[in-house]
Amino acid sequence: MLVVFDVDGTLLDSQHGIVAAMTEAYESHGLDAPAREHVVSIVGLSVPEAVARLSAGFDDHPLEAIGAAFRASFMRARQAEPHADPLYPGARETLEALAARPGVTLALATGNSRRGVERFLDTFELRGLIAASRTADDAPSKPHPAMIRQLCDELGFSPEATVMIGDTTFDMLMARDAGARAIGVGWGYHPADRLHAAGAEAVLSRFDELVAALGLPEPAEAA
Template sequence: MLVVFDVDGTLLDSQHAIVASMAEAYQLNGLEPPSREQVLAVVGLSVREAVEAISLDRPDHPIDAIGLAFKQSFNARRRAAPEADPLYDGALDVLKSLAAREGVLLGIATGNSRRGVDRFLDTFGVRDLFAATQCADDAPSKPHPAMLLQAAAQAGVPAEDMVMIGDTTFDMMMARSAGARAIGVAWGYHPTDRLLASGAERVISSFGELDTALGFGPLEVRAPAAAE
């Protein structure tokens, strides 16, 4: 089984950096910044698609310039304080526990950039836990299924043996389009009723519920590789 996680809003509580960076991007382009609610509603989309959604009724907005300013602001914040956006409670423990299970591989599918994914993996020391990492630089924006289909191919797992864990409707729709299972998390940026309506088979309220949601029993740890 391949268990694929979204990053922002699922593993990482990054809402403050995202909202602040988007506000700065609009201000730098002489525009009124969007509200927190507007920004969080599009978290999960790739940057261009997110800006297009925020500026949907303003065709005069310079989408590319706003997107570039957002990336520069967001990356500057992450460089200045890479651990300012914390992991959610239980995230690191559940990643390590799942990675130790026999027959389980882990993946990432995020609207973040490759630079952002690499920074996340290295900041929290989890690079070796993931068999597949897909991001906005690799595929069309969520909810297009390409990220998940590529993650399945990268890990050598059929799509029907894959589960997407995410906090947005885009994650749930992407999973269903790819033929994968979809499990929502209640602590992210989209409400539970929308997650269920967009295809989540269930929504968990803590990482402690994930093993049960995935259908796992007691932990079966992989045997260590034999020394050469």
Template sequence: MTDLKLAVFDIDGTLVDSQDMIVRAMTHAFEALALPVPARPEILSIIGLSLPQAMARLAPALVPDRLDDAVTAYRDSFFAMRSTDGAAAALFPGARAALDALHMRDEVLLGVATGKARRGLVHMVETHGLEGYFQTTHTADEHPSKPHPAMLEAALAETGVAPGRAVMIGDTSFDIEMGRAAGYRTIGVAWGYHPVSALHAAGVDRVIDDFAALGPALAEFWEG
């Protein structure tokens, strides 16, 4: 019987470098509502959360209706930017090669657990020609926000992989906390939007400095 393994990836800050687009869209959203614009580090700190939770952290004094307006303003700005500018977040160096190598292994299943909405995930996959790479995909508009483990629990249910053979790969403390809550091993990436110290504080199993280190780290979990 094949020993199936599962590698689940976060998107923003892990596979793609979307920080400039996110910061620009968030800036436009706050300006549209005549609100003080959060500093760039504040905006980066909430990447990975579902958008309503992210907005609530950035502007905790907003009443629910205004919070909804802020969410809508962000989405409108982001999609306008993408359609008008043709903007698309680039894959981090080495990401494609790492995905290609894993995709070629019959016993390895790939997944996504992202703070993006389904529409954003579809755009990313189509932009980078990753159709057919991910056997299980879960988005913020279909599940509770990270770090709730619902996305990763659904991935296990869909693939039939045991938690001990599953690994969550992400760049934020939310990814690591979610992975631990679902019983996954966790790999943090040092090039993302949360400092490495935050990943360690969240209990990450391993932090890698580049995608070349991903294969050996996974091998240690799966074969060591």
């Protein structure tokens, strides 16, 4: 089984950093910053797609410049405080437990940049657990199914043997269109009813519910 995780809002609680960087990006161009709820709603998209949605209806907004300012602000903040955005409770333990299971391979599919994902893997020492990743630099933005299809091809899994774990409708729709299963998490940025409507077969309230949702047997008790 190939288990593909989203990063922001699923493994990493990065909403404060994202909102702060987007606010700085707009204000640096003399523009009113989007409301927090609007910024959170586009987490998971590639930066160009996210900025385009946030600036919809404003033809005078310099989309490319805003996107560049957001990336620069976000990267500065993470370089200054690498652990400012924490992993969600249970994230590391779940990744470690799944990676140790025979027949289970872990991957990432995220709207983050390649540089951002490499920094994420290094900061939280996750390289030994993650077999491959796809980012906004490698494939079209979610919900396009290319990220999952590319991971399946690279790692030798069929879409039917693949499960996407994410917090947004973009993750669920990507999985559906790729022919993979989709499981949502309830601690991220889109509500459970929207995740179900977009194709989630289940929405978790805690990471320790994932093994059962995947259909994997519970680990045997130590003697």
